[in-house]
Amino acid sequence: MFVERISDALREAAAELGAAGAGFRLERPKDTSHGDLASNIALALASRLRRAPRDIAQDLKERLDGLEGVDRIDVAGPGFLNFFLEAATVGGSLHRILAAAGAYGRNDDGSGRRIMVEFVSANPTGPLHLGHGRQAALGDAIASLLEWSGWQVYREFYFNDAGAQIMRLAESVRARYQQSLGHDIPVPENGYRGDYVAEIADLLRQKVGRRYEGDQGGAALQSMRDFAVAELRDEQKKDLAAFRVHFDEYYPETRLYDDGRVAATIEALDDTGLTYRSDGAAWLRTSRFGDQKDRVMVKSDGSPTYFLPDVAYHMSKWERGFHEVVNVQGADHHSTVDRVRAGLQALGRRPGYPEYVLHQMVTVERGGEEVRFSKRAGSYTTLAELVAEVGADVARYFFLMRRPEAHLTFDLDLALDQSDRNPVYKVQYAHARLCRLFELAGDQYGDGPDVAEAADTSLLDAPIEREVINQLAEFPDFLRRAARARAPHLVCDYLEKTAGLVNSWYQSGHPTRDPARRTLVSDGALRAARLALAGAARIVLGNGLAVLGITAPERMERGA
RNA sequence: GUCCCCGUAGCUCAGAUGGAUAGAGCGACUGCCUCCUAAGCAGUAGGCCCCAGGUUCGAGUCCUGGCGGGGACGCCA
Structure with missing residues (x-):
């Protein structure tokens, strides 16, 4: 290809001037009057060769004159080399594109290596919201970009199917269930209050009738929990399918306990000698690895903190052969980055594993006013509502068109506009x-x-x-x-x-x-x-x- | 108090390892359909790139210190 040819020729010419291995750029200039390609090589070499940039440029130009496919070379501005290509050279690109067709744009950066992209990872406590939507679009597009770059990509969704949040959900469903049977049981404080909780309670009642009426026992609560989690996971999967996002695996947190990974992780961390006990809890010296302070692994009541399964989970990624991992998460999780990496470093993983893409929050506007509420979810707008209103194409594009780390304002008026503005x-x-x-x-x-x-x-x-x-x-x-x-x-x-x-x-x-x-x-x-x-x-x-x-x-x- | 992200046109935002007169879309204004889809195109107006220092031949970009906005700093998830 002619870009490589010119690039090689520049490198050679630079070597002849005594500046081998110099870094420079060969790119398409913004201004078409600067030719088809332009290079800053003379500017980049100026200090090293202690010569005036334009002088170097002139020298290089003479060495490159007569290059095949190049019509002429100009020295311009402070010392840029502008390349004007022959029409046949430019047009030749079209034949390469037509020949490659659906594969045009692929590269082999990954050369077939495995990489995991973990994203969405919503807990099954409610419908997906717009933050999840941004994450779904981002994670899927990043995964796809990596596939186009020759990586073998695995898409994974991690979810917490146990723990305090899930119990609050179960208690909320139980309250609605009892209420529907005429009992005055209030939804717990910090419980979930969206309409969907009552919907799940109704479904539960259709399925089990009055079997759990008045039953406050643990067994009933457990089965209500399992029912609610299954329902919500099902709903999330449907919402993602409507958004055209699919995963290779949904990984539940409980699996880490069931197969002994959490216990094994405690042992492995203890073996490093970097753990200690204080105030009745077990701590890890994460501050050794750049964390701001040490972290508790096991609370004084004997239960693990979120930190421990997270380390166990990432060890499982590593052991499953994913030595490259990209985690897409909301910026509100940024405090966990250092501590998880520190925990993994304690176990011998390299610094910087895994990689994180943290995105800022999403707000929705209509008529210049922020839209906050959803009928079903109560306190936030759901992904499903958005996709139903604007379609998956528009929703995806709008989620993707901003840098992840920038705040995203989703303009519904613009999204719905079928004109050149969109x-x-x-x-x-x-x-x-x-x-x-x-x-x-x-x-x-x-x-x-x-x-x-x-x-x-x-x-x-x-x-x-x-x-x-x-x-x-x-x-x-x-x-x-x-x-x-x-x-x-x-x-x-x-x-x-x-x-x-x-x-x-x-x-x-x-x-x-x-x-x-x-x-x-x-x-x-x-x-x-x-x-x-x-x-x-x-x-x-x-x-x-x-x-x-x-x-x-x-x-x-x-x-x- | 500490850490992270952001600050660029009226609005929403791009600006890869520092490089030529700082870009796009929307909004405003002016034009363009007897003929390939006007969901489009051509053009005009609109900028102390938050501020102040510094490094450099050259800074929107790198460094230091401020200011403003957001987020995080739990034996919560």
Whole structure:
């Protein structure tokens, strides 16, 4: 590929000047007047060679002159090297894209290694909320980016199916159950008060009738707990399915106790000699590993803190062969990061294991006002309600289009808007109109896909065409960067920019602008070349949307 | 009090290892459909990149100290 060729040539030329192994960039400049590619290499070498950047640039330019596929090289600004490529070189990108098709954009960073992405991990105490939604979209997109980068990805959902929160849920269901049978039993303080609790109580009553009436015994409470947990997990799975998110495994906390992992973890930690007893509790010297203070593992009442199963859980990830793990969590969990890593370091795992992507909270606005409440959940808006209202495509895109660590304001008015203001539709629409070109090319001229593949792309010499092609050629680089940074929003940015350029290109052939520039002209060679561009752009937009888990429609039907 | 994140156009936000005149969408304003879907395009206006120092040939980006907003600092999960 020509980018590598130029990059290699620059590296060689730098070595000849006595600066081997220098770091530099070769990228597409923002301003098209700066050529198809530009490098800062002369600037980067200036201090090392103790020469003026422009002087070095001139020297490099002379060494690189005559490079195949390059039309000319300019020295510009403070010492940039601007490369202007021959039209055939630029157009060549299109053939590579058309040939790779659905695989265009993939790389082999992971070279088949295993990696786990843990996300959502909601406790079964209520319906999923918008924070979970953001996490579902983020985790799934990060997982997908990693797959596109050659990793073997495992998606896991961890949930706490025991413990105090779950007992509060069980007690809340019990109260509603007894209430439905006419008993005046109040929902406990700190209990769950959403309508869904009463719904579960109703389902329970349909199933068991009055069997637990007045029964305050532990056995009844246990079975009510199990029933409620099963119901809520079921609901969460349905909500995730509607959001098109699927997991390889749902891992329950109780499994860690049942198979002895928690007990084994206590033993293993004791063996390190880093534990001690104080005030009746068992502590671990996590402060040795960068935690702010030591942490309690086992409380004075003999029960473990959350910390212990968490360490046990991550050891299980390691032992299951996941030596690379990305945990997607809300920023409110950030205090647990240091302590879990410290616990794992005590057991010999490397610092920085596992990796975390922490995201900020989500708020919803309608008409400029914050929307807070949900009928079913009582105190928050649920993911299911949002998806029902705006659809999975829009919801996913909106959750992904901001950096995880930035606060997200979900604008419902914008999400529901079926116009150019809505970035999702802008991207999908660009894809759909490209598909339409192929449909019409077939109808009107009998052109098949092979026409684009055989096209002479050097005919594409308009500035806008060159710009679109260079943008398409950058796609694999963007995906790689987004995967490495665990940053799906970079893909959104890329897609919006690409869609804008594609639309701009498309409109340049509008009848009132320049009919000669339309795609479906009678000149067969020209039409083929333009279809090659359209086909490549369709592939890029389609693949980009696929990475994000968003559909790429071949046709946009305007809603009522 | 300690730690983490954020602070860029009226609004919501991008700005990869420091590089050319700081970008996009929305909102505002002006244009563009007898002909490939106007869910679009072309253009105009709008900036002390929170402040102050520092490093550098060069800082929105790195360092220090402030200010403002959010979050976390439990033998809670």
